[in-house]
Amino acid sequence: MKIIPLFTSLLLATALWACGTKAEESANTTTTAIQSEDAGPVDAAVPVKLAPVSSVVRSEPVIVSGLVSSSEEARLSFKIGGIINKIYVSEGQFVRKGQVLATLDLTEINAQVGQAQFATEKADRDLARVKALYADTAATLEQLQNATTGNNVAKQNLTIAQFNRSYAQIHSTVDGTVTRKLMNEGELASAGSPVFMISSNRKSDWVVRVGVSDKDWARLKPGDRASVNLDAYPDQTFSGIVSKLAQAADPMNKLYEIEVRINPGAARFAPGLFAKVKLQPAQSRSYTVVPIEAIVEGNGKDAFVYVLADDKKHVRKLPIQIGFIDGATVLVTGGIDGKTSVVTAGSAYLTENSTVVLH
Template sequence: MASTRSEDAAVPVKLAPVTSVVRSEPVVASGLVSSSEEARLSFKIGGIINKVYVKEGQFVRKGQLLATLDLTEINAQVGQAQFATDKAERDLARVKALYADTAATLEQLQNATTGTNLAKQSLTIAQFNRNYAQIHSTVDGTVTRKLMNEGELASVGAPVFMISSNRQSDWVVRVGVSDKDWARLKPGDRATVMLDAYPDQTFTGTVSKLAQAADPMNKLYEIEVRINPGAARFAPGLFAKVKLQPAQSRSYAVVPIEAIVEGNGKEASVYVLADDKKHVRKLPIQIGFIDGATVLVTGGIATNTAVVTAGSAYLTENSTVTLH
């Protein structure tokens, strides 16, 4: 009687073989439009900002003066260095005269010469710093951000402006991809770009750069896609959806879509027969993408396996089954 009850409880199922296919799965990601030639401009020396000549959003030319520091303190430093140089040169002239009269030693002459050279170098440094107490644009582009204003104290190397190039050939989208997708991509792979700002247009692009290390925060690898704006007007910060088409293909396990249970994004499960052929066990898998009535699986199942199709919705782990 016990065996009869067990057979009554058995769930009738059908099996389907797991096959394999080689595909070049597209990589889909999103990012922001920016310029490949961006500059974070700062002063070489610290000081009070005296004048800012541009505003955010303003177009600037390469070499254009953007801001200057108050030169009061800097000019005083140059003056001090000049006075020190003049004094060192007078001292050297006196020691040379004394040395010629054997009233000074060779060591005193050498020390005076070294002191003069040091003073001249200090003057050169002070004059050089004065020349860099201003910021000039390094590219033809747009001031995307102005981070400081007149009267503020600018520290050494602190960004004051962010400039993005406006050349048509410089627009890129930077997106993050997983390590598996990164390994399949290479420079020159084609891309399709959709922008929220232009919902009815599709832009073409190519992979121009691949990061050689993952971002420590999100563990993704940055891919730079250079895009052709055509006649469209681009600006930094436009949201973009990118579909990358790798030239390198990969092998997938293929299972019928009705075999998938408990799917959640890229994670799902299927049922397969246990070793005794009378029960089933649940097998977690990783979904690559869905292709019509089949699912292409990136991991978790081998191609020499059979999965449960009809009847899978009525199963639990270790359910007893019968084949029909």
């Protein structure tokens, strides 16, 4: 009867020992897992490839757009204000240099000339009278001088009135076409307000005016060649030459105006035609050449590339300036000085903290 309690005690002791062993193993396993988490994951090395950096001397073209116009353009107006009496031409009409285009009503202007003439005649009589009195010592030298001055002033006023009357009509200043007629007969024209816009239509006068940046302006000079494509003639390319360079930037857009003189050949041109211009500077410059797949995070002319760090296990991210893209390569204007290679394959997966391995 005493054997059963003893056997029960042995079973209980064995069970307690087994539970303690399992709890210790579980605690050890948990501790190991925590220590593994504290150590952090191990970054895998990113496999990359390098490509050599080269240099080339090129004359980078400048691609811009603008509008066709005439180098001989005129905004014609009246010298004085008045009512427009007659307009002799219409828009689109060809005119000759010196041709009368419009006249003012001369009623008021003729009256002003008449007043000036009467004032001049009176000043002549006054001067003659004072001279006679001065000869008889009945007038002073001051009176004679005042009469002389008054006579000269009257003559100058007559000259002004006659000059204004001669400019009470508009004459064409060039052989060309009336591109715009801004006023009509019977309207009140203010002095200096444009009434006509005239453009020369000689073949040698057609130009395209475009705006370029300061860097491109510095590379261009008069005589540089250009090719011009017009939307009006999509299948033709016209030759051109840089004829003028502005010496100051436009205060609104900060660009420098370039005038390209073009040869229309047998084509018919008109002011306002849209043109795409490719300027070819004679001045060359040196570029650094990298594969296009090395470029990351491009934004206009600004981009980045990765290069191998000094320890050969990490990379550095360099900002660069893009000149232009030439097929599968990029011509870089700055940012890779002194570097002999850049990362190509694998660059899309890199950060500046990445570990790399060459393959």
